[in-house]
Amino acid sequence: MRMNKAWTGVTLMISSLGLGGACGTGETDDGVTTLQSAVDTCVFAAPAIVETREETPGPVAPGISKIYFVTARNQNSAACGPAQLFFTPDAFHLFRTEVQPNSVSGVASGATAQFRLVVTSDPSVGEGTTSIGFTVTATGGGFARGAVNYTVSLDNPTGCNRQRVALSFNANPPAVPPQTALVYKVTARNVDNVQCGPDTFFLVPFSLHFVNVSANGPFVIPAQGSATFDLTIQPSDLFGPGSVITEQFSVFGQRHPQPSLSMDGTVVYRVQ
Numbered sequence: 001m002r003m004n005k006a007w008t009g010v011t012l013m014i015s016s017l018g019l020g021g022a023c024g025t026g027e028t029d030d031g032v033t034t035l036q037s038a039v040d041t042c043v044f045a046a047p048a049i050v051e052t053r054e055e056t057p058g059p060v061a062p063g064i065s066k067i068y069f070v071t072a073r074n075q076n077s078a079a080c081g082p083a084q085l086f087f088t089p090d091a092f093h094l095f096r097t098e099v100q101p102n103s104v105s106g107v108a109s110g111a112t113a114q115f116r117l118v119v120t121s122d123p124s125v126g127e128g129t130t131s132i133g134f135t136v137t138a139t140g141g142g143f144a145r146g147a148v149n150y151t152v153s154l155d156n157p158t159g160c161n162r163q164r165v166a167l168s169f170n171a172n173p174p175a176v177p178p179q180t181a182l183v184y185k186v187t188a189r190n191v192d193n194v195q196c197g198p199d200t201f202f203l204v205p206f207s208l209h210f211v212n213v214s215a216n217g218p219f220v221i222p223a224q225g226s227a228t229f230d231l232t233i234q235p236s237d238l239f240g241p242g243s244v245i246t247e248q249f250s251v252f253g254q255r256h257p258q259p260s261l262s263m264d265g266t267v268v269y270r271v272q
Contacts (some may be wrong), residue, residue: 008180028067044140047085048073050112052148058158059151060221061197063123070115072136078109082141087115090133090237094122097132107138116119119150123198123222127152156257161194165263166191167257169231175270178241179269181212181234184267186195188219188251189226198222199253206248210236213247233269 055067074083084105089097097119106111119132129151137143169186176182188201203215212234219227233247247269252262 007212015081022150041077042080043075043077044080044142045075045077046142047083047136047138047144048075049136049144051266052146054148059153059156060121061154061157061160061195062121062125062152063197064157064195065118065120066150068117068119070117070134070136070146071112072113072115072144074107075142076138076140080109080140082106083109085139086137087117088135088137089117090103090135092130092132094121094125095132096120117148119148121150121152122127125152127154134184141257154197154199157195157197159193160195160197161193162261163191163254164261165189165201165251165253167251167263167265169265169267171266172268172270175272178243178271179235179237181232182269184231184233186229186231186249186251186265187226188221188229188263190221190223190256192196192223194223196255198225199255201227201251201253201256202252203231203249205231206250208245208247210238211245211247212236215249231265231267233267235269235271239271241271243271245271249263 012031040227049070050073051071053069055069060066070133072085072245074085076083084103085107086103087099089146089211091097097117107113129149131147133145133147135143135145166189167186169184186203190199198220200218200220205213205215214232216230221227231249235245239245246266247264248264250262251266
């Protein structure tokens with residue numbers, strides 16, 4: 001806290017104009033009287049952070065922006081006049097911040113100013129809570145520190161609307177020679193809204209006797225993104241010309257469980 005004290009000198013000059021008789025003394029008196037009076041004292045003080053709130057409370061998926069509102073009060077005394085408040089967020093690895101406005105002018109003593117802070121994480125940020133600090137500075141040099149918490153979660157992030165995975169594939173390709181390894185391209189699309197973030201998806205084929213069935217993966221698929229699995233079927237020599245094999249499979253995610261959010265498919269293998 002710093003104090004600035006201002007003084008006003010008031011000088012009164014009283015000159016004798018030869019009117020001593022009017023005073024009944026016959027005397028004249030030339031003199032100078034100086035009066036000093038103190039005006040109000042200006043006291044600079046650190047601003048106070050009176051509120052920090054989230055526009056939409058709750059965790060978010062990585063890569064999603066969160067909006068916060070920070071309200072700060074000018075604590076300088078009234079004699080200091082209106083202050084300017086400045087908002088400065090800390091730099092933080094894998095996080096991007098935007099402030100609007102960066103400063104507010106004309107904030108009277110005891111009045112408040114509000115700042116809008118947007119925090120966006122990198123999509124690679126893992127689950128957990130990160131504290132993002134900031135500084136509010138007022139005219140006179142006083143400052144206050146504060147922080148907002150940015151929480152990443154993929155289980156049930158705010159605003160997430162999970163949907164069943166969507167599949168596209170050629171279920172009935174042309175017949176092939178006996179014992180040919182045939183690869184089916186199965187494209188899985190994560191149709192969740194972006195607030196859900198990514199999920200890890202698996203393709204699991206049903207087992208068949210005397211048929212070798214395999215699939216690659218898993219794949220991490222972002223919301224509104226897709227990935228293509230290779231489903232490979234190779235029958236044994238027990239399946240001769242004209243044989244038909246029907247293979248079923250299921251695609252699901254870590255957060256797209258069976259059967260509610262998974263999707264099943266069926267392909268046909270024909271032997272020439």
